[in-house]
Amino acid sequence: MLVVVTLVKLLLLGFGLAVAVAVLWLGWSLLRIVWVSVLQWRDLFSLDRWTEVLVTIGRSKLRTALTMISVSWGIFVLVALLGLGNGLDNGMKQNFAKDATNGVWMSANKTSVPFGGYDVGRRLMFENADYQRAKKVEGIEHISGQHFIRGQRWGSSLVTKRGAKANSFSLDAVHPEAFYLGGQTIVSGRFITAADVQQRRKAAVLGQTAANFLFEGGQPIGEWIEIGSVPFQVVGVFTDPGGAEEERRIYLPISTAQLAFNGGEKVGMLQFTVGEASPSETEAIIEKIRQQLADRYNFDPNDRQAIRVQNNIEQFERFRQLFWMISAFIVVIGLGTLAAGVVGVSNIMMIAVKERTKEIGVRKALGATPNSIVFMIIQEAVFLTGVAGLLGLAAGVGVSELIGRLELTDFIANPSIDIKVGVGATIFLVIAGALAGYFPARAAAKVNPIHALRDQ
Amino acid sequence: MLRLSKVNKYYQVGTHALHVLRDVDFEVADGEFVAIMGASGSGKSTLLNILGILDDYDSGEYWLGDTIIRNLSESKGAAYRNKFIGFVFQSFNLLPFKTALENVALPLYYQGVSRRKRNQIAGQYLERVGLRDWADHLPSEMSGGQKQRVAIARALIGKPRLILADEPTGALDSETSRQIMDLLSEINRSGITVLVVTHDPEVAARTQRTIRLRDGKVVSAEDEAARVSHPNLAVAT
Numbered sequence: 001m002l003v004v005v006t007l008v009k010l011l012l013l014g015f016g017l018a019v020a021v022a023v024l025w026l027g028w029s030l031l032r033i034v035w036v037s038v039l040q041w042r043d044l045f046s047l048d049r050w051t052e053v054l055v056t057i058g059r060s061k062l063r064t065a066l067t068m069i070s071v072s073w074g075i076f077v078l079v080a081l082l083g084l085g086n087g088l089d090n091g092m093k094q095n096f097a098k099d100a101t102n103g104v105w106m107s108a109n110k111t112s113v114p115f116g117g118y119d120v121g122r123r124l125m126f127e128n129a130d131y132q133r134a135k136k137v138e139g140i141e142h143i144s145g146q147h148f149i150r151g152q153r154w155g156s157s158l159v160t161k162r163g164a165k166a167n168s169f170s171l172d173a174v175h176p177e178a179f180y181l182g183g184q185t186i187v188s189g190r191f192i193t194a195a196d197v198q199q200r201r202k203a204a205v206l207g208q209t210a211a212n213f214l215f216e217g218g219q220p221i222g223e224w225i226e227i228g229s230v231p232f233q234v235v236g237v238f239t240d241p242g243g244a245e246e247e248r249r250i251y252l253p254i255s256t257a258q259l260a261f262n263g264g265e266k267v268g269m270l271q272f273t274v275g276e277a278s279p280s281e282t283e284a285i286i287e288k289i290r291q292q293l294a295d296r297y298n299f300d301p302n303d304r305q306a307i308r309v310q311n312n313i314e315q316f317e318r319f320r321q322l323f324w325m326i327s328a329f330i331v332v333i334g335l336g337t338l339a340a341g342v343v344g345v346s347n348i349m350m351i352a353v354k355e356r357t358k359e360i361g362v363r364k365a366l367g368a369t370p371n372s373i374v375f376m377i378i379q380e381a382v383f384l385t386g387v388a389g390l391l392g393l394a395a396g397v398g399v400s401e402l403i404g405r406l407e408l409t410d411f412i413a414n415p416s417i418d419i420k421v422g423v424g425a426t427i428f429l430v431i432a433g434a435l436a437g438y439f440p441a442r443a444a445a446k447v448n449p450i451h452a453l454r455d456q
Numbered sequence: 457m458l459r460l461s462k463v464n465k466y467y468q469v470g471t472h473a474l475h476v477l478r479d480v481d482f483e484v485a486d487g488e489f490v491a492i493m494g495a496s497g498s499g500k501s502t503l504l505n506i507l508g509i510l511d512d513y514d515s516g517e518y519w520l521g522d523t524i525i526r527n528l529s530e531s532k533g534a535a536y537r538n539k540f541i542g543f544v545f546q547s548f549n550l551l552p553f554k555t556a557l558e559n560v561a562l563p564l565y566y567q568g569v570s571r572r573k574r575n576q577i578a579g580q581y582l583e584r585v586g587l588r589d590w591a592d593h594l595p596s597e598m599s600g601g602q603k604q605r606v607a608i609a610r611a612l613i614g615k616p617r618l619i620l621a622d623e624p625t626g627a628l629d630s631e632t633s634r635q636i637m638d639l640l641s642e643i644n645r646s647g648i649t650v651l652v653v654t655h656d657p658e659v660a661a662r663t664q665r666t667i668r669l670r671d672g673k674v675v676s677a678e679d680e681a682a683r684v685s686h687p688n689l690a691v692a693t
Contacts, residue, residue, distance in 0.1 A: 367538025
């Protein structure tokens with residue numbers, strides 16, 4: 001066992017060393033390339049030289065095309081995958097955007113453990129006082145209670161009416177702070193205010209779907225509707241990124257609902273945001289509130305059934321990790337494909353240099369300096385990878401855009417590549433091309449004109 | 457023009473050091489037309505490579521004009537080659553994918569002359585070797601003699617002071633050889649020093665002086681004559 005562990009350790013060490021050496025070696029090569037580029041900078045802007053490069057590349061069209069395809073494919077895969085990764089990321093954010101990503105929802109449920117002389121299966125219900133107590137817990141940013149009208153979570157047995165139009169909508173009886181949890185945007189009027197709650201005003205904030213149904217495009221603000229035969233005045237309309245279903249909700253002041261629908265002091269759910277708190281800090285806040293409630297209602301604080309908790313932070317974090325891993329995986333695969341393409345370019349150039357030994361010998365005999373030969377080969381490689389890469393980049397961006405347009409699934413949204421990635425990829429390609437060309441170029445510079453010019 | 461004193465050159469062959477040039481001493485004056493003769497293996501190609509700054513030597517001195525050529529960096533060597541020396545090879549060594557005009561213009565490319573200018577000058581040199589009409593032809597479309605004339609134009613375009621020709625007629629028939637030697641003589645008359653490496657006595661006869669090499673040593677004409685008159689001593693070539 002020990003032997004195996006030692007072996008694995010040695011292997012890892014060897015691998016690490018190899019990577020370190022490779023990185024150093026590539027870095028050194030890059031330095032040399034930069035140095036040669038500085039010496040030969042004129043060649044970069046020489047039309048003559050580029051003509052020379054184009055003619056050379058054009059001499060073996062099939063080989064050039066095949067080489068370019070491998071690089072194009074590499075960058076295409078990388079970019080398309082990155083776009084897809086971006087799309088998945090955006091899709092996840094959009095899915096979470098319908099509610100606050102740092103929100104926690106704690107609702108009263110049934111006990112599952114006997115405690116303090118009470119049997120299991122006891123239905124719990126909070127009160128206004130619990131909301132007031134929880135409000136003081138450190139780390140809470142915005143907190144709201146929610147009253148379950150007639151004990152029903154969505155109050156759906158109540159009919160909302162305006163004249164002949166009647167339907168049942170979700171009724172959220174809340175504090176003004178619920179504004180920060182729902183993810184909605186007010187499009188006209190206002191949200192529930194502290195004064196609404198204090199004075200038990202009969203105010204209602206309609207989701208767009210509800211407003212459209214009840215008012216058929218008319219102006220709802222200031223108009224009266226009936227909810228369970230109680231008149232409420234519409235004070236605002238909201239939209240929600242969660243879509244039509246989320247816009248079927250109606251917000252009411254919690255105090256008004258408790259009074260109007262015989263709810264007493266009952267609060268069915270506490271919901272709050274935790275600002276920038278980490279998942280573990282959030283967990284601590286939840287535990288604190290759970291403990292408060294357990295003390296008050298005599299249930300086991302370890303009873304996970306007593307209070308139902310939805311913790312978006314944790315979910316969001318979990319999703320983020322998952323997507324980060326997917327993205328990392330994607331990048332590794334893409335880079336691997338690209339690296340294979342670049343190594344291909346290097347190999348092909350190596351063969352080309354071997355074939356051109358005589359030509360390079362002649363050039364040297366006629367006065368070409370080694371640096372000018374090195375830079376010529378590097379220019380060829382950069383040109384090959386650059387053009388091929390940009391083609392692949394364009395194709396990748398195109399496919400990403402296409403997937404975005406098609407709107408195949410909710411999980412992918414706006415899978416576009418931002419300009420930074422494009423510019424980064426281009427720079428990367430030039431560097432990769434230069435490295436691909438450098439090793440064949442060194443071989444070319446070492447060509448001995450005597451041997452090259454000697455007759456076969 | 458150029459002077460060699462006690463130049464030695466070794467090649468490492470396996471574990472042996474092969475002594476290719478032994479104390480080679482000679483001088484070539486400005487404007488001379490000289491042949492270097494010797495059997496194969498006599499070291500004449502090595503000598504030509506050293507003279508052309510394509511190869512280094514191990515001891516002695518090689519003066520080109522008033523510059524000593526020794527342990528030059530590759531780029532310095534390239535600069536001297538470009539400026540002082542024109543090469544003519546047995547196998548022409550034209551770039552097959554370039555036209556005659558582009559081939560002739562190539563040394564000027566490495567001097568940084570603009571395309572228009574160098575093509576114009578290259579045209580003049582093609583004219584001089586009688587191939588103006590062949591400017592846009594690829595080497596594959598030309599005869600051996602024509603290719604060699606293109607190569608000579610290319611050697612001349614850098615305005616060298618020295619032309620080094622390695623078996624320039626080796627791949628040509630006798631009539632074409634004569635024409636090429638005529639061209640080289642004419643170039644020599646214009647004041648350029650010409651060195652021809654050859655094993656062809658007819659070619660050597662066209663020059664003003666012959667330097668003979670045997671087993672890496674310069675030998676006098678009398679020694680050589682004596683050697684040839686005793687066939688049993690001759691080395692089969």
